[in-house]
Amino acid sequence: MSSIQIQSVLFHNEKEALIRSLEAVDNAVRNVRTSGIESVVVKYGDATASPLFSAEEIEKLNSGFKHISLEYQFFGFNSGSARGHNILGEGCSADYMQIMNPDVILAPNYFDEIMKPFASPKVGIVEARQVPIEHPKEYNTETGETDWATTACAVFPTSLFRKLNGFDADTFFLYCDDLDFSWRVRLEGYIIIYQPGAMVFHSKHLSNECKWLSTSAERYYSAEASLLMAYKWSNNQRVEYLLNAWKNSSGDLRRAYQNFIERKENGTLPVQLDPHGKVANFMGDLYTAHRFSL
Amino acid sequence: MMMKEHAFDMNRLEALFGEETNVGKMFLHLRNAGDMHKEESEFVRKYLPIVKETQKSDEKVFLSVLTRTQGRRPQELREVFLCLSAQTDMDFEILLVGHKISEEQERDLQAIIDEQVEPIRKRVRFIKLDYGNRTAPLNFGFAHARGEYVAILDDDDVVFADWVEEFHKAAQKRPGTLLHSYAAFQHWMKIGKGALGGNVRASGSPNPIYCTPFNWPKQMHCNNCPPVGLAFPTMVFQELGVIFDETLTTTEDWDYLQRVVTLSGVSDVKKVTCIYRWWVNTESSQTVHSKREWDYNYEVIQKKMRASVTLFPEFGSSQLLALMAPPAQEVVAAFANDSAATENIHFWEVKRAIRLYIKNKWKKIRGKKPTEIVHFKDVKKLVKLYMKKKKNRR
Numbered sequence: 001m002s003s004i005q006i007q008s009v010l011f012h013n014e015k016e017a018l019i020r021s022l023e024a025v026d027n028a029v030r031n032v033r034t035s036g037i038e039s040v041v042v043k044y045g046d047a048t049a050s051p052l053f054s055a056e057e058i059e060k061l062n063s064g065f066k067h068i069s070l071e072y073q074f075f076g077f078n079s080g081s082a083r084g085h086n087i088l089g090e091g092c093s094a095d096y097m098q099i100m101n102p103d104v105i106l107a108p109n110y111f112d113e114i115m116k117p118f119a120s121p122k123v124g125i126v127e128a129r130q131v132p133i134e135h136p137k138e139y140n141t142e143t144g145e146t147d148w149a150t151t152a153c154a155v156f157p158t159s160l161f162r163k164l165n166g167f168d169a170d171t172f173f174l175y176c177d178d179l180d181f182s183w184r185v186r187l188e189g190y191i192i193i194y195q196p197g198a199m200v201f202h203s204k205h206l207s208n209e210c211k212w213l214s215t216s217a218e219r220y221y222s223a224e225a226s227l228l229m230a231y232k233w234s235n236n237q238r239v240e241y242l243l244n245a246w247k248n249s250s251g252d253l254r255r256a257y258q259n260f261i262e263r264k265e266n267g268t269l270p271v272q273l274d275p276h277g278k279v280a281n282f283m284g285d286l287y288t289a290h291r292f293s294l
Numbered sequence: 295m296m297m298k299e300h301a302f303d304m305n306r307l308e309a310l311f312g313e314e315t316n317v318g319k320m321f322l323h324l325r326n327a328g329d330m331h332k333e334e335s336e337f338v339r340k341y342l343p344i345v346k347e348t349q350k351s352d353e354k355v356f357l358s359v360l361t362r363t364q365g366r367r368p369q370e371l372r373e374v375f376l377c378l379s380a381q382t383d384m385d386f387e388i389l390l391v392g393h394k395i396s397e398e399q400e401r402d403l404q405a406i407i408d409e410q411v412e413p414i415r416k417r418v419r420f421i422k423l424d425y426g427n428r429t430a431p432l433n434f435g436f437a438h439a440r441g442e443y444v445a446i447l448d449d450d451d452v453v454f455a456d457w458v459e460e461f462h463k464a465a466q467k468r469p470g471t472l473l474h475s476y477a478a479f480q481h482w483m484k485i486g487k488g489a490l491g492g493n494v495r496a497s498g499s500p501n502p503i504y505c506t507p508f509n510w511p512k513q514m515h516c517n518n519c520p521p522v523g524l525a526f527p528t529m530v531f532q533e534l535g536v537i538f539d540e541t542l543t544t545t546e547d548w549d550y551l552q553r554v555v556t557l558s559g560v561s562d563v564k565k566v567t568c569i570y571r572w573w574v575n576t577e578s579s580q581t582v583h584s585k586r587e588w589d590y591n592y593e594v595i596q597k598k599m600r601a602s603v604t605l606f607p608e609f610g611s612s613q614l615l616a617l618m619a620p621p622a623q624e625v626v627a628a629f630a631n632d633s634a635a636t637e638n639i640h641f642w643e644v645k646r647a648i649r650l651y652i653k654n655k656w657k658k659i660r661g662k663k664p665t666e667i668v669h670f671k672d673v674k675k676l677v678k679l680y681m682k683k684k685k686n687r688r
Contacts, residue, residue: 024379027411107376108409131373132452132569134496141495142488196485196493199373201380203455206566209660210478210500292499 003039004111004155005094008102009084010046015053017103018044022061022070024105029067031108035115040068044102045088047079081151082177083169092158099151099178105201106153113198114155117144124160124190125182128153128198133206138289139194146194147281147288148182153200160185171232171270174217176225179287183233186279212294216252223256226285231260232270233280319603326602327536327557336433337535344437345532351440356462357386357525358441362431363449365392365399369494371406371449378447379414383459388418389438391431395422429546432538436531443473444528446521446547453522453568460563461525468561470527472554475563476505477523477570484576497574504570508560510610511617514599516592517548520570530554542591544583549595556605619646625676637683644680647673 006025010018022042029040046052051074053061058072079087085099096118107113110128117123127149129135139146164184167177182192207213214222223246230238246257263269274280281288304321311317359378363371378388392403400422407418423434436444443465447453457475464473481498485491504520512518524547530536536557538550573580606614619625625643651673654664 020380023411023413027409031409105376105380107372108411109372129493131376132454133500136496136499141485141490144490196490196495197369199369199376201376201455203380205454205456206478206500208476208502208505208564208566210502210505210566291495291497294499 001036001038002096002115003041003094004037004096004098005041005043005089005092005158006098006100007043007045007085007088008100008104009079009081009088010044010048010052010102011078012048013052013102018052019061021103021105022065022068024107026065026068027108028106028110032111033109035111037111037115039094041071041094042068043071043088044073045079045084046072046074047077047084049078080169080173082167082172085151085177086166086169089158089161089166092161094158096155097158097161098153098155100153100200101202103203104153107199107201110198110200114195116197117193117195118155118157122189122191123193124185124188125149125154125156125192126198127192127194128200129194129196130202130204131199132201133204133294136290136292136294137194138291144193144195146192147186148179149192149194151178151181152202154178156185160188160190163188168232168270170268171228172225174221174225176222176229179229180232183274183279187274220252220255223253224259227256227260228263228270229287230282232273233282234272234275234277235280235282238282316603320605323603323605324557327534327553335535336540337537341433341437341537342535344434348438348440349532353387353440355385355387355441356383356443356465357458358389358435358439358444358528359386359458360389360391360432360435360439360444360446361449362391362393362428362435362446363395363403365395365403367449368402368406369492371403373452373494374447374449375406375410375414377453377455377457378417379411380455381458382455383462384413384417385462386417386458387440388414389435390418390420391435392420392422393426393428393431394424426540427543429538429540429542432546432550433531433540436526436528436537439528439532442469442528443525444531445525448522450571450573451520451522451568452571454566456565457567460565460567464561464563465525468559470529471559471561472527472551473525473561473563474508474519475523475567476502476565477520477568478505478566479503479520479570479572481574482571483574486575500566500569502566505566507562507564507609508555508607509613510555510607511614513552513555517545517551519548519551521547522568522570524551526550526554527558530557542594544588544591545595549598552595552599555607559607637686639676639680639683641680644676647676 025040025042029037044053053072058070062070073088075084075087089097114126114128117126127146130152135150137146137148137150164181168180169177172180185192205213227239227242230242243257243260246253249257283289307317308321311321313319313322361371361374378386390403390407392400395403403420407415407420410418419438421434421438423431432446443461445461460475461473465471478500480496480500482494483497485493485495504518504523506518509518534557536553538546542549625647647668650666651668651670654666654668657664
C-alpha cells in the first residue's frame with residue numbers, strides 16, 4: 001500500500017474547474033484496483049494576490065470527499081510553478097508526489113495506469129497522456145521511455161524529489177522547470193516513462209489554423225527559460241546564438257535577453273551541468289524529437 | 295385578426311400550384327423529406343414507437359450525445375467519457391448505443407460506465423441494439439434522444455472542453471438550425487506491441503482542412519463536415535421523420551446532413567471544438583468497406599441530391615456565385631484596359647477586389663500563400679473607374 005501527495009499551484013483559477021478536478025481525483029481513488037494507492041492528499045498552493053478559498057470553504061469541500069483530503073496554503077505572493085511546488089513539497093510524508101496543473105481531470109482508472117511503471121526501480125518519473133491534444137514529444141512505443149516529462153501531470157517518488165532538492169526555483173519561474181527536473185532525474189541514472197494509458201484531460205485550444213494559441217506571458221517566460229536551459233545544461237553555443245538573435249529584437253525576446261544579461265552581471269546564473277551532454281539534448285528549439293508540430 | 299385574414303392556406307396553395315412549379319415541388323419536397331406520414335415507412339414501423347415513448351419523458355436537455363460502440367475500444371471510450379466530464383456546459387445526456395455486443399462486452403461497457411464520476415454516470419443511458427449495419431444505431435439513438443439537438447460522438451473521437459458550450463451558444467442565437475463547428479483532422483495510430491500495446495497515440499499535426507465555414511456547393515460534391523463537429527436538430531428526425539438511410543453502408547452521415555440542411559439551414563461555430571481522428575494502422579470505416587462500396591454509396595447520394603429541389607442555406611447562393619465569378623485579376627484587367635467599360639462596372643466587383651486585396655495582405659502577414667493575386671494599383675484603378683461612373687451618372 002502506498003500514499004501520494006498531489007500538488008497544484010493556483011493562480012487566478014476558476015473554482016468550478018478546481019472542484020471538478022478534485023471530484024475526478026476522488027473518483028479515481030474510488031476506482032483503485034491494482035496500484036495499491038491507499039492514501040491521497042491534494043495540496044493547493046495559492047499564488048494569487050488574494051485567497052481563492054476560505055478555511056470554511058476548504059472544510060466544506062473536504063466533507064464532500066470520501067477518498068481524499070484537501071489542504072490549502074495561501075502563499076501571498078506569485079511563486080511561479082517551481083517555487084510553489086517546492087513549498088508544497090516541503091515535509092511531504094507521502095511515498096509519491098504528483099505534480100498537476102490545477103484544472104486537470106483524471107480518468108477513473110488513472111492511478112492503476114500511472115503507477116504500473118514504478119514496478120521497476122529504475123523508473124524516476126511517470127508522465128500521463130494529455131487529452132484532447134496529446135503532447136508531440138517522441139517516446140518508445142514498446143517501453144514508454146522518453147527524454148523528459150511535462151508536469152501537466154506526472155508522478156515521482158518523494159525520495160527522488162528530496163534527493164534533487166526539488167525544482168530549480170532560482171532559475172525557472174514558469175517554464176522548463178519540469179524539463180530541468182527530468183534531466184536531473186536522468187543524470188541520477190533513472191529513466192522517465194510516458195504512460196499513454198494514464199489519461200488526463202488538460203483543456204487546450206487551437207486556432208482555426210490548428211496552431212497553439214499562446215499569450216504574451218507564455219512567449220516571454222518560454223523565451224527566458226530556453227536561454228537559461230541552454231546555459232545551465234552547458235550548451236554555450238546555443239546561448240551565444242540566442243543572445244545574438246535576440247539582442248536587436250523587440251518585445252518578449254528582448255526582455256528575455258535583458259533578463260539573462262542582468263543575471264550574468266549579478267552572478268545569479270545557475271551552476272552549469274552535464275558538460276559532456278550525457279543527458280541534455282538540444283534539437284533547435286526542442287529538447288527531444290517530436291512526432292509532429294503544433 | 296389581421297394575421298388571420300392574411301394567413302396562408304397551405305392546402306389551397308398546394309392545389310393552386312401544380313407539381314411542375316417550384317412551389318409545387320417544394321410542397322412535394324417537404325412532404326417527402328421525412329417518412330412521418332407513410333404508414334409502411336421504416337420510420338413509422340421501427341422508430342415512431344420509440345420516439346413516442348421518448349417524448350413522454352419530462353427530462354429535457356439541450357444535447358443528446360450519441361456514442362456508437364461495438365465494445366472493442368475500451369480506452370477510446372474512456373477517453374470520450376473523460377472529454378465529456380470536462381465540459382463547461384453540462385446540459386447534455388449521453389446515449390451509449392452498444393451495437394451487436396456480446397454479454398461479456400456489455401459487462402465491460404457497464405463497468406466503464408460505473409467507474410465514471412457521478413455527473414457522467416447519471417447522464418448515461420446505455421441502450422443495446424442487435425440489428426442493422428453501422429447506420430441503424432444512429433436512427434435508434436436519434437429516436438431515443440431527449441435533447442433539442444443530437445451530436446454524434448463515436449467512441450474514437452475527442453472533443454474540447456467547450457464543445458457542448460459552443461453548440462449551445464449557437465443554438466440560442468439561431469434555434470433549430472443545424473450546428474457546424476470546426477474539427478481538427480489528425481492522424482492517430484494504435485500501438486501494437488510491448489508494454490503499451492493497445493494504447494493509442496497521435497502521429498500527425500492537427501490539420502485545419504475541416505476548419506472552414508459550411509460551404510454548400512462544396513458540400514454537394516463531397517463531405518467536408520466530420521460528424522463530431524455537427525449537432526442535428528432533433529425535431530427533424532422526431533417530428534418530420536427524416537431518418538438516416540439504412541441502405542447506405544458508408545457516408546450515411548453525409549447523406550443525412552445534406553437532407554437536414556435543406557430543411558434546417560446551418561449555423562457555423564467558427565472555432566475548433568473537436569478532433570476528428572484518422573486511424574492510420576487500425577480498422578476503421580475506411581478499411582472495412584471496399585472502394586467499390588464507397589463509390590456506389592457516393593453515387594446513390596449524388597442521385598438523391600439531383601432528384602429533388604433544394605432549399606439553399608442563405609449563404610449558399612453567394613458561395614455558388616463566388617465559384618462562378620471570374621478570377622479577380624480578370625475583372626481588373628477587363629475594366630482597367632477598356633475605359634469604355636466603365637459604365638458596366640458594379641459596386642460588388644470593386645468590393646470583391648478590395649476584400650481580396652485585404653485578405654491576401656492578412657494571409658501574407660501570417661506567412662500563408664494568397665489564393666488570388668490582386669495588386670494595389672489595380673484595386674486603385676477599379677475604385678477610380680467606379681468613382682468616375684458615379685460622377686458621370688450625376
